[in-house]
Amino acid sequence: MAKAKVILIDDAVRARRRAQERAVTERCIEIVQLNLAWALAQFTNGPPEERPVRARQIRQLGEILEYVTG
Numbered sequence: 376m377a378k379a380k381v382i383l384i385d386d387a388v389r390a391r392r393r394a395q396e397r398a399v400t401e402r403c404i405e406i407v408q409l410n411l412a413w414a415l416a417q418f419t420n421g422p423p424e425e426r427p428v429r430a431r432q433i434r435q436l437g438e439i440l441e442y443v444t445g
Contacts, residue, residue, distance in 0.1 A: 411436040
């Protein structure tokens with residue numbers, strides 16, 4: 376019986392860790408999305424000489440977002 380309790384505790388710890396990892400991943404996705412929105416706004420409204428930099432940021436953030444959510 377003691378063995379079954381240990382297994383249940385291990386399962387609970389693993390489930391809690393997975394939930395925490397999911398929460399961190401979701402927050403990271405939110406941060407990348409916010410940065411992407413900011414870069415898009417800067418590309419649209421910022422000085423024309425900054426557009427190449429903003430375009431690179433948009434591509435990089437899009438790739439990160441695709442990797443994390445894909």
